[in-house]
Amino acid sequence: MKSFVDLNTRFTTFVQKIVNEHYATFDKENIRDMTDSLIDHCEGQEKIVGIVNDLFGAGSLRRLYQELKSNVIRNRKPRLSDKPNLPLLEAFILELFRHSSFPHFQRHVSNGYFIPKDTCVFINQWQINHDPEQWEDPSSFNPDRFLSADGTEVNKAEGEKVTTFGMGKRRCIGEIIARNEVYLFLTVDMTPEYGLTMKHKDCRLKARMRTRDEQ
Numbered sequence: 001m002k003s004f005v006d007l008n009t010r011f012t013t014f015v016q017k018i019v020n021e022h023y024a025t026f027d028k029e030n031i032r033d034m035t036d037s038l039i040d041h042c043e044g045q046e047k048i049v050g051i052v053n054d055l056f057g058a059g060s061l062r063r064l065y066q067e068l069k070s071n072v073i074r075n076r077k078p079r080l081s082d083k084p085n086l087p088l089l090e091a092f093i094l095e096l097f098r099h100s101s102f103p104h105f106q107r108h109v110s111n112g113y114f115i116p117k118d119t120c121v122f123i124n125q126w127q128i129n130h131d132p133e134q135w136e137d138p139s140s141f142n143p144d145r146f147l148s149a150d151g152t153e154v155n156k157a158e159g160e161k162v163t164t165f166g167m168g169k170r171r172c173i174g175e176i177i178a179r180n181e182v183y184l185f186l187t188v189d190m191t192p193e194y195g196l197t198m199k200h201k202d203c204r205l206k207a208r209m210r211t212r213d214e215q
């Protein structure tokens with residue numbers, strides 16, 4: 001967690017530096033890039049640092065979008081049955097579950113320990129999902145760790161090592177619903193449509209693909 005926080009702070013400082021440089025050399029008559037354009041349209045340096053940060057994150061989602069675009073038939077909603085054709089998305093979700101797992105109580109249970117009847121045992125999911133003996137470079141967010149070398153298949157055995165939904169008798173009974181919800185949530189177009197309430201423009205890839213293709 002500490003290294004994640006450090007990395008985040010370093011990244012924000014890096015973005016802050018870029019934004020500061022842009023402010024110092026900003027010329028309304030000569031808009032050089034996206035950051036200049038944001039300065040032109042927004043007020044508040046803090047807001048711009050946040051937006052530029054988000055844009056970096058969005059860049060890493062481009063591969064996911066490409067996978068969706070090539071594997072889901074246009075003009076219809078993505079379906080659960082498209083899942084086998086979207087290995088990168090499945091790997092991304094597994095990495096999301098692994099990387100973001102939260103620490104449970106620091107109580108370790110291993111073979112050889114005596115656990116009296118009726119003891120309440122908490123699994124330290126964070127430790128399992130970030131164990132350096134199990135995962136290469138556990139603190140980096142890398143969906144490729146779950147993909148075969150050619151990127152076409154998810155390595156099921158690796159996927160099963162992620163323990164987000166608990167283990168044993170009391171493991172989450174909503175696991176299948178939750179996995180499908182996360183999958184569907186990530187495949188729909190979240191472009192908002194403004195009105196009295198804000199809703200998704202269209203739950204299809206259609207609108208987004210048309211816009212992208214025209215660019």
Ligand code: HEM
Nearest residue numbers: 123164165166167169170171172173174175177178179182
């Ligand atoms: C990403 C979403 C979800 C995560 C990460 C998650 C995770 C968990 C975890 C870690 C447990 C505890 C397992 C244990 O005590 O060992 C649990 C229990 C449970 N979850 Fe989920 N869950 C999710 C979504 C859902 C959904 C959508 C439902 C219902 C539709 C659900 C219903 C339950 C129930 C009823 C239990 C208690 C099971 C029992 O004590 O026997 N969960 N979940």
